[in-house]
Amino acid sequence: MNIKEIVIQAAGRWSDLFDMLAIEVGKGQHCACPVCGGKDRFRFDNKEGRGTYICNQCGAGDGLDLVQKFFSCTVREAADKIADCLGLTVNPNNNEQDNPISKKVVYLLSKSRLGQSKYLTKKGLTFDLPLLDNGRIFAPVINASGEYTGGQFIEEDGSKHLMKGSNKKGSFIWVYPKLSNPKDANAKLRGHNEIVICEGVATGISIAEFHHRDAIIVAAVDAGNLIHVARLIREVNSTARIIIAGDNDIDQSPNKGLDKTDLSQNTGLAKAMEAAKAVKGYYCVPNTDYKCDWDDYRQQRGIDKTKEVFNNSIKQMDKPLNIKLEKDGKKPTLSQMAASQRSEVLLDYFDRELALDTASKDVYHYNGITWDVISDMDLMRSMATIFNDANIPYSQNAIRSTVETLKLQLPTMEKQARNLIGFKNGVFDLTTKQFRPHHWQDWLQVASETLFTPGQTDETLQEHAPSFWKWLSYAARGNDKKINCIKAALFMILGNRYHWQLFIEVTGAGGSGKSIFAEIATMLAGPNNTVSASMVALENPRERALIVGKSLVVLPDQTKYVGDAAGLKAITGGDEVSVDPKHKQPYSVRIPAVILAVNNNAMSFSDRSGGISRRRVIFHFGDAIPKDERDPDLKNKIAQELPVIIRHLINEYSDSKKAKTLLEEQLESEEALEIKRNTDSLVDFCGYLLASVQADGLLMGNANILPFNPRKYLYHAYLEFMRGNGLNKPLSLMQFGLSLPACMAEYGKKYMKRKTKTGIRTNLDINHPISDDWLSKIDTPNK
Template identity: 55%
Template structure:
């Protein structure tokens, strides 16, 4: 492809491109320049989605210019890198046969069961038989757009969902007639309107990164919109009834994007279906809608053909409306209950009602068979008893009798119908006011599709200039100085606290703090608890780690503290398995046993180091010991030290993240 064609495809996607190339551009605020390194000289303003930037030292340019300067290469090489990020390479004719769900080392699948899905296999097969080309059906409408074409010239476009899999496909014949591939699951599925075929994982990443997403009904309408609304990511919901389902799915994935519903004007119908469904979808996601304001049936492709792309853009923007949001509260549900007949509902209908009560924020963990509720910015287990009591309350509010069998059957139906929980995103720290991404060192809003299980109680704010522990966190600095005794050990202690803050259980280490009473061990444990979050911390024993029944008590926590362990003489097999990232047996009371990994940091607090009779080096490789040798005299102890440090906690967090901009540095220190 030509350079200008590649840059045209890159419009609106530069956030994703820079992230893929490892170029740090900040979040629209001043930050260090990725080229010259000048502090606070650089700002990524991304005007018109072209990746534009300004640096007081280097000057300004667009996204391609930044890549040229960053890699010190010419425009051709820079455009090739962009093409690789967008999967534009080697796609001029034959679609790659391995496009669908072939595992590669650098891109693990999110769902290992995908290859066994017959719908996915069929879509993959059809794509392998297709070539990218222009359809006569579209060229007659004045649209030149590459799409997968089968041998007979008909279009085949894959439908995707947000589980990183194909949900089916749509055929468009030469005469424009459309039908879905047999076995397609249309609800919440969509078609990406793009002339470059992308893997579902890449589409997922693009949806997560885009600032403006337009959802339309048909594919042809979407192609027309891409003609005049270049920076936006456009997807087709296939029909009007699916607009709301697709919009909700996108909003769950990307909580900050501007979502626009590009509806059809079905003025010949009463009611106007296209308008009604567009408004409904926009209200559901706090978004916008736009339909052609004209006195006959018309979609945006019809409008473009009649008035041209420039006029279509002007009209689209002029008719962009944000509808008023309906007030949806528990009180509304109580009012509606009076008109419902819960006793006559099927158990699946009662299950759906229960899910609506929880704002559709429920999901199922297939490993534990537990239902989780997204609240307080994290997914938390919710007991069957609480769900049953909630449904019983709904029966009572409706004035109807109930029996336990109907209640329990609804909860079981709920378990079968809920979405499956995904794998928690790595390299994220969930704060009270948002999520910090360790790789990009950026802060963004919460997103329940991160599938995070824990959230601390700290508000995060960017560090200010010249902040330091000594000046701005004097109580923490005083404790650190007395506990460490020297600067190198102090840095190692900070690395341990960073490990707890970032929940780096994947480092396959455990922390052990020893020392006499009054040496600062308990303060370390208190600080660790603050960083992890009190609700995410559990107290245990070494013996508990060895037993499947007792291990059930530590599932779901990010920090396990083992305080004041009695003299321990064993192999530490349970500790070794947990910290090594192995699956361990869990045997909860009154539930089916299962096995899982426990993603928690283990912290041992003892007067003296534990002894193990394991001789294979498994414990010694994982063990990080800190000995606090100085006992603080009684008269010098500050009984309010912990509460004072708690007041300094937001600043301590900022300084820890600044101290270890590279997590590998903290890990290396703990391995010393």
Template identity: 45%
Template sequence: HHLTGETVMVALSSVNLLSLASLARQKHPACQIVLAADRDLSGDGQKKAAAAADACEGVVALPPVFGDWNDAFTQYGGEATRKAIYDAIRPPAESPFDTMSEAEFSAMSTSEKAMRIYEHYGEALAVDANGQLLSRYENGVWKVLPPQDFARDVAGLFQRLRAPFSSGKVASVVDTLKLIIPQQEAPSRRLIGFRNGVLDTQNGTFHPHSPSHWMRTLCDVDFTPPVDGETLETHAPAFWRWLDRAAGGRAEKRDVILAALFMVLANRYDWQLFLEVTGPGGSGKSIMAEIATLLAGEDNATSATIETLESPRERAALTGFSLIRLPDQEKWSGDGAGLKAITGGDAVSVDPKYRDAYSTHIPAVILAVNNNPMRFTDRSGGVSRRRVIIHFPEQIAPQERDPQLKDKITRELAVIVRHLMQKFSDPMLARSLLQSQQNSDEALNIKRDADPTFDFIGYLETLPQTSGMYMGNASIIPRNYRKYLYHAYLAYMEANGYRNVLSLKMFGLGLPVMLKEYGLNYEKRHTKQGIQTNLTLKEESYGDWLPKCDDPATT
């Protein structure tokens, strides 16, 4: 009453809200009835208000904060709260295309036509920083509009008025519209979107949706505070069984898997990491991908091949997604230039069919799921700095597999989200866990199995000074496997039947990077006999692959 001057009736309890609403309609049959309801985190207040509004043919006005209208008044003051009340009950604006005539529309300039289209969409359009991709705000999220679909929709508006048009006219209006509407901003990395609002991970506060949050993705669950004593073991048993089995019962491995899922949930593409889950068939890898998809939202995830990441033409299919799954890519081998650029936060070229090429960022987490790890030819460290390998070693017996596991985990999703948010209230803890996994013994062993050169580096150890093996070259005859590092590498490759050896130059360039992954520092000095290093062979080299002393090539 203080804010609006209108007649106010107060329901002292939600129990009598329905009867009070009916009574108000009987007393005031011709008046508009507004239910100034509570916005509850559980959604209970909204549901009861909606039921009461149906009973009295009224409208519901929800405060711009979680709580009641008094909370909004306390937080924002009288004037802002008054405006929020009237904004909440204002009927949706009519589309100008419902009232305009063909003559009026045809007489307009291109910019005026673009403005009418903007009004038709409720002024809920924005364009990306490159001025190319249009997005529309719907249900708390800015969704990318496929260019061809939007052009057809605009053509449909022309047809509604029976106004003449051509593809050129439609394109001109759309291009002009992009110059008028707001430019889309990057969403704050501290905000995580849910169906019922956004969570600020810095201070733990929860807010209703707003276009100004610029959210591009939402987690497809409602967020509610954790209940007392809530644990994964007791409140998400299906998820816990999968997690514990995938981690081999190891607490530290469980934490790494949870950190990877949090990275997907929070869409932390800005960590410049990508996830690769490996393991035999039936080890739970596909469930990992399914859970990640649930956390990102079905509409926000897509499957691709690594060739898609490498091709400007095919990258067009990846825009607008927050999770990119790469299933069964172990047979692929390459330098991963596109993968490095996307995960490194670089702008990449996109060349869609029938449109001009442009550059854009693809803000997505990449999750590869393979029986065997991918093979990268990159030796610069660009891939290894970003790659997080998580191995699921145990193959679950067919009789132990639960065909309903995904459905069971889906029903537990709210508990999983709450646990992830609580466990990683400091997101940098999750990032630290993933970075520690990069050079874990498990990850190193997986990379050794996939890359023979990397495996050879595992047979080296460092000395305190540069008094170890010389680098050598392929022209030194006879070969001396214990003196020359490159000779030892050639011997390892030959002993294991590998044909594609690195040249001396490529071996020398990749050596410091690969040693760093093992936690070793490479040092060298120039002498009259060549480059001498601080490296020597480990004892196991002699039994595993190094030629015996009676080998005529060994001196």
């Protein structure tokens, strides 16, 4: 089918198509643009049903044009995505062509149309599904690889049956988010943090209504298939939080006693718990005295109440709900236990995966990837849940004493090994050059949210990450050395090499690519591990609480800062700094974070001891990118190339010393020196001086010596330089003398002096040919 025919078929259906493709277009009102991200600049007007839109930044276009821009693809590829949503074109592979079940599913989908079933509307649900001519739903069943394995027919009266020949075991119906192509299922399952598995389609749609929208929701068709679907999904994603949203199938027969915990009388609960236990997951079942699924509960209680109950009902398997601590043949209840016994129960509740930071007194919990801080309030609420599940009353003092006692027996948090780079699906060991699964003893506190995947043998940035390469080449102005230095800075952020005792400062005109550098840095560190702060947050103990636990601290627009940056020096130097959080005791801690400053103009530091200079790696990005060459979607394009970028950085700097050496060279580069000269008048002045190997140059002098002679006295020359360049507030003689060694070191020169009968003589002299623009015309003095 050609593109024109596909567009004709899409007419009048663009709202549904954009929903299926996860393109947010609003409801005819101004909203954020799905392409450039600009706020309140986009409107979907859908003129004549053609999917038309207008954006103040991206311009105007029709539905096909928007799909093309959103996915950064060709017109043909955009048309194919639309056709897949419409069921017009399905390109099965050879295996599917030989599979009669898959062929039958494809045929039925081609005969269906997207629409709302009376079965769902009677339940108060609005959700487009494939409908056959008689109005019944045809829900395709797929496996974790995205292959069709059958289908389920749902009649308008709610009766259901599987398509003949369907292979249900381990397969499921994809409910949410809408899937434009079943082949995308595997990638989406691997890339999500939370996956909800329920029994039926209507239940899944209801959960999509009230549960948070970051989760994938699939329907296993029936309770017996929950465990098989859960196991296969766990094989695909070893770290996701899997929630089994089961049905309450309590037996209400007159001759049966009502016991909600008797699993023999409640198939839905039993199967949900069985599936959750098999994958070390979670389960939640409506806590009612009658048969009820989550869709029934929503209809009876409303979305808000159901959302609250659903979230509060989520339990993890293998929790100590039945207390069996015995002493002298007795079984004490929680209320009878000592605080130390209750703390053991709480520790078991968290699978004994808790540790204590002895500096901050914070408790950390291992989530399967990283060790995250868990607040005292969350610990107390978890203990309250244990009491509630055991149907035992409790007091606030009992809860609080349990948490405080728990801290006394927890193991101490260890430091993360510096040879490990954490990813969502494992860690890369820079020592062994191997990628392996997560282990709690890695003590990771930060990990990239990106999946690490092996690349092609001939993978290059130019071919496989063209958008990143375009930005990098422009930022470095095609300079190969600077390209490598920028990549080294990105590796420092990716690998959290805070212990290199360096910080990065990126300067340049607006629109020169600085913000993209910060965006890429955030992607590499992970948005959850990044915080935007100010120099005040580094200097002030109360404000420092903001940056504790982060691996990347971005300092945007700090040009007005003028100070000695004591906090910045301490943090980048690996020293302990004081933190004074609200409502907690102050403490001292080392902050393992990389500091990145991004400014139009470089920061000014009053410290001239060398403490800042030997840590400050400056990149200047020069002129702004011409407006006609700017790509508003560049950030999103680079985000899609992130796995390629990460693999390149790891391979390029498998010996991390190479990256550190490059940054140290950039620190001493002419580019960095020029920036320092522009922000520090004394550094600039030292650029006009010559240094000899012995103290036979200018006398130091002082401000009171007359006549004023800048060709004889070094301090006079400095005062003349300040006056000649219209600069105020020169340094005192003492400050001048103390600051000279570090400022001359910027040029690789050593400052020397000796005491003589005529005063302090230095090894410095004025480089006259380049100083005539500010140096007074005075006869050359006799030394």
